[in-house]
Amino acid sequence: MEVLEAIKTRRSVRKFSSEPVPEEALRTVLEAARWAPSWANTQCWEIVVVKDPGKKKALSDLLAPERNPAKEAVAQAPVLLAICGKKGVSGFYKGRPVTDKGDWLMFDVALAVQNICLAAHSLGLGTVIVGALNHEKASEVLGLPEEIELVVLIPLGRPAHEPKTPPRKELTEFVFSEEYGKLYFA
C-alpha cells in the first residue's frame, strides 16, 4: 500500500475478528517500530506482546472508567501490544535532560507507534491506540520494572467493522506562515 494512501485510510479499529494474527505479519509490524527515528538513535521503546486471554481481560479492566470505546477491543483482539519506553534515555545527554521538557520518551514511543499503525494497516490489520488507562496497575500486570514506563496499549487484529472517518481540521485552521496566527493557506 502507498504511504499517502495508508496515512489517509488508516482508521482506529475497535472490533476485531477472532482470526489469529499470522506471526509473519506480527514480525513485520514490530520491524516497523524498530525502524522509527529516535532521539540520537537511542531507541527507548520496549514492547510486550500479550496474547493470553486472562491478561488481556485484566488490562481491559484497567481502562479509564469514562466511556471508553476501546475497552472490548483490548480484551478481544487476538494480539495486544503494550508499548513502553525506557526512562531517562530520550532527551538526555550524559545523564542530564537537554531540554526543559525532560524525558522525550512519549515523543519517541509515538514515532514507533505510528509506524506500527501504518504497517499494520498496509497488511490489512487494524489497530487503535489506547492511552486512557491506569498505567500504574497495568505496569504491574505486565511486570514492568521501575525504569520502564508503559505508554499505550494497541489491540491488533483483522478488523470486524468498517470504522467511519472522523472529521479533521482543515489545513487553513492549523498551518501558519512565518509566525503563529498568520495563516499559510489564506
Added chain:
Amino acid sequence: MEVLEAIKTRRSVRKFSSEPVPEEALRTVLEAARWAPSWANTQCWEIVVVKDPGKKKALSDLLAPERNPAKEAVAQAPVLLAICGKKGVSGFYKGRPVTDKGDWLMFDVALAVQNICLAAHSLGLGTVIVGALNHEKASEVLGLPEEIELVVLIPLGRPAHEPKTPPRKELTEFVFSEEYGKLYFA
C-alpha cells in the same frame, strides 16, 4: 512508495539542496500530518511554516550548544516546519487530565511528525527531527502564545547527501512475551 519500504528507507537528512519545495509537495506533507490519529480526535497540532532566511538562521542559533549535526540543516533547508501543540487538550477529559502522564501533547504531535517524515520521504524529500533546542526562545521567534507549545523543528527539502543507516536494536532485544523480561523471539 510502499509503506514498509518508506518506513525502512527513511533516513534523517541533514544536508539539503537549495531547490525550493514545490507547494504541491508541501501541501501533501501537511495533509499527512492532518490525518494522524490523536487523543479522542482532538488534533492538538499546530504548524508554522518558516521560509524566511533570517528567521531560519535565528532558530538555528537556538539549537542546543552540544555538538548538534542538524544546526546547519535548520538554517539551510528551503522549508522549516515548526511543529507545535495546543496545551491542555490531548489527554484531558472535561478539562482534567485522564492519566498520571498529564498532557499527551508530545505523544500526539509525534504521531503527526512521523506521518510528515514518511510522506516527505515518499515524495523524495528529506527531513530530520530537531528537538534539542531552546524551546522558550524559539517560541518567541515564532510568536507562539502561552497556550501553544513548540515541540520540534523539521527542516524539509531535497536531500543533498545519502545518509548512512544508523544501526537498530534487534527485535530480540526489545520484544517480550506476556510480561517484561521474557523474550518473544528467543
